[in-house]
Amino acid sequence: MAIDDSSDDINLAELDDKELSLQMQDDLYDGLNNEIAEGTSILLDRGWHPQKVLNEVLVEGMRIVGVDFRDGVLFVPEVLLSANAMKAGMSLLKPLLAETGTSVIGKMVIGTVKGDIHDIGKNLVSMMMEGAGFEVIDIGINNPVENYLMAIEEHKPDILGMSALLTTTMPYMGTVIETLDKENLRSETIVLVGGAPLNEEFGRAVGADAYCRDAAVTVEIAKQLIEERVSQHQQSAIQ
Amino acid sequence: MLSAASSALIICCGALAREIKTLIRLNQWYHIALTALPAELHNHPEQIPEAIRQKIGEGRKQYKRIFVAYADCGTGGVLDQVLKEEGVERLPGVHCYGLYAGESRFQSLQEQTPGSFYLTDFLVKHFQRLVVESLGIDRHPQLKSLYFNHYTEVVYFSQQPTEALLLRAREIADQLLLDFTHVETGLRGMEKILEQKIPLRESVNLSLNLDQHRRVV
């Protein structure tokens, strides 16, 4: 993606919708909070629905960031800066989205497992899931199984997400899933796991519904699994 | 660093090279050669297994025995898969902090204070490059709190501490606005593993040598 050094000189308000969207995606890529906040306000003033700003500009921009992170073009600091810029836009959109009562696709509780305090990936997943229309309850870092159980009881989520970045903390996901099983909560909760050292095989071995390589994949898989669940419920209702 | 006279090769992480070299010298393990991969790979652990496979391939041409001085290091078991295919062993454990401190001591420290950031002599010396610059904190100081907001203290596991290293380690803790703890681990943990894993032909009285060295530093 072109890095536009002259973005300081660009008057965002003078750009047409298409140019502005593309410029904002560039600004998101470069982690420019103020520009994202300004661009978001301009699009809203022009009558864009907040959901449209979110999907077509911010989520799409972060998708591009995600692809370049995966391919090694961007590294952690750039991703963090982009995520911060997205937050600047989201903070303007969130209250409006709540007002418009946009329907929620599903609910997710997400947290980093016990012994682990890495949270950048988890935060990114939370943000992208929110961007995609999920309600996300983030229970933070270093979570023992009790925290997950409490959150499930309180929020009754469709999805439980667990993150781990340390080889030592990955196996704890298995402990949480076993406990869900014992408490008869497993079948009603979709379990997604992620974190750099994990892989698909590990996800299967601990009994998760899916391992997700990154935030974009998480959104796709979450939507797909929720859809499957809805159609299963419909079928069993018919029978 | 490769030497034709040696019969065994240690392929190590750059973060351990100086320490292993010290052990080779102190113990007069003249038959052991050492080659290192850049410590920066830690920030891209997915690249570690193949980089090591390549080094093993190169080493095979010259050495009868090869040992890999890496832990799992965030490769999530992929390094082990490669090493199994190559028939080569590695350091036990998941990272070098546990190796230096001793696994059980490391575990209990970690449980007591989950918000610890660990330093070794190497990391103290290269903190600026490997953490501050690599994670973009120099260019974007606002990232510091995003990275470290859940941390409460810096724990310095020292191998061969000097006044200068201790001072720098404290400075790092101050810079991160975290408490500071110093735990002297020495090199014995690493030395024991190498003694077990590599045939120590020509080795001499190890503890005597190390004691002499410690008096010097």
Ligand code: B12
């Ligand atoms: C940034 C970083 C840090 C930051 C953490 C900042 C923070 N607030 O999280 C700092 C510098 C503080 C740090 C500290 C430590 N770290 Co660190 N860290 C990293 C690094 C470089 C990047 C991780 C990251 O944030 N990536 C960016 C995000 C966007 O990617 P991600 O986490 O993979 O998340 C994506 C996917 O995995 C997925 N995903 C993630 N979570 C979830 C959850 C769900 C539900 C789903 C569906 C998907 C999903 O989607 C995300 C978005 O696309 C990694 C190396 C690496 N490249 O992975 C080491 C790494 C994880 N750290 C490591 C280590 C050892 C440590 C320390 C122990 C080092 C020390 N000196 O003390 C401490 C931890 C101390 C402790 N008490 O636990 C090791 C782990 C090794 C091992 N064997 O386990 C690694 C692998 C580096 C290495 N090779 O040695 N670290």
